[in-house]
Amino acid sequence: MRWKAAIFDIDGTLALMNKAEGTFTALPGAIEAIAACRAAGTRVVAYTNGTFFPPAHYYPLLADAGIRIEPGFLLTPAAVAAARLRDMGYTRIMVMGGDGTTVPVAEAGIEIVAPTPDAGPVDAVLLGYTRDFGATELEAVVQAVWDGAKPFAGSVAPYFASSKGRMLGISGAIAAALENATDQKVTVFGKPETAGLDMVAALTGADPSEMVVIGDDPKLEIRMARRAGAHAVGVTTGISDAAMFASFPEGERAHEVLPTLETFADLLKAPA
Numbered sequence: 001m002r003w004k005a006a007i008f009d010i011d012g013t014l015a016l017m018n019k020a021e022g023t024f025t026a027l028p029g030a031i032e033a034i035a036a037c038r039a040a041g042t043r044v045v046a047y048t049n050g051t052f053f054p055p056a057h058y059y060p061l062l063a064d065a066g067i068r069i070e071p072g073f074l075l076t077p078a079a080v081a082a083a084r085l086r087d088m089g090y091t092r093i094m095v096m097g098g099d100g101t102t103v104p105v106a107e108a109g110i111e112i113v114a115p116t117p118d119a120g121p122v123d124a125v126l127l128g129y130t131r132d133f134g135a136t137e138l139e140a141v142v143q144a145v146w147d148g149a150k151p152f153a154g155s156v157a158p159y160f161a162s163s164k165g166r167m168l169g170i171s172g173a174i175a176a177a178l179e180n181a182t183d184q185k186v187t188v189f190g191k192p193e194t195a196g197l198d199m200v201a202a203l204t205g206a207d208p209s210e211m212v213v214i215g216d217d218p219k220l221e222i223r224m225a226r227r228a229g230a231h232a233v234g235v236t237t238g239i240s241d242a243a244m245f246a247s248f249p250e251g252e253r254a255h256e257v258l259p260t261l262e263t264f265a266d267l268l269k270a271p272a
């Protein structure tokens with residue numbers, strides 16, 4: 001076996017989400033690439049950088065698109081953030097985010113404070129994807145940080161690939177607003193930070209050098225893989241074309257760039 005674990009991005013890599021319908025469509029070769037990994041003895045992990053849903057919501061949606069992920073082997077930045085914040089000793093945090101963020105935080109045993117004017121002091125704030133906010137919520141989060149809370153986010157990606165093109169990364173936009181107002185840097189747990197790969201290591205027993213990371217974003221999956229010392233494979237089915245992947249310095253570049261996952265299985269046979 002060439003790699004012990006294959007970590008696939010979801011949006012733009014395995015599938016495209018139709019935001020209006022809440023469904024996924026598998027991208028060419030995605031189902032076959034997963035099957036090839038399993039045949040080779042490589043554990044398959046899906047790691048999205050979106051926090052639209054709690055991890056549990058993705059399994060049936062992806063299964064409807066023919067993409068079957070083992071229970072516990074689907075990660076989101078919110079799930080990574082929740083585990084990390086718990087390990088850092090936070091017990092009560094203000095969350096500005098939807099179910100995709102609040103569910104993993106609650107499951108980690110952390111008390112959630114809603115971003116309201118009378119929220120009272122908190123030690124940390126966590127930003128996740130939500131469309132359900134206004135000036136009141138934004139002001140509450142900013143006030144909490146002005147009052148000393150540490151700011152965190154699952155992801156600060158500027159946008160995601162969707163079936164309708166670029167979709168705004170809301171928590172990235174909120175993080176920019178928060179940094180603008182407070183001069184405090186928001187700490188990120190999602191890609192390209194390597195915290196998610198630590199969770200993969202715990203799940204699979206694989207060292208990063210025994211992992212292959214596959215994604216459509218050179219700034220996210222490829223950067224995460226190269227930072228951790230994993231093998232990095234880019235695909236041009238999402239937000240980046242081949243020229244974009246090639247524009248990065250050699251040490252931050254994907255080891256291979258594929259037009260689709262249809263030829264991914266060939267890499268599993270290549271000599272390490």
Ligand SMILES: [Mg+2]
Nearest residue numbers: 009011012216
């Ligand atoms: Mg993607």
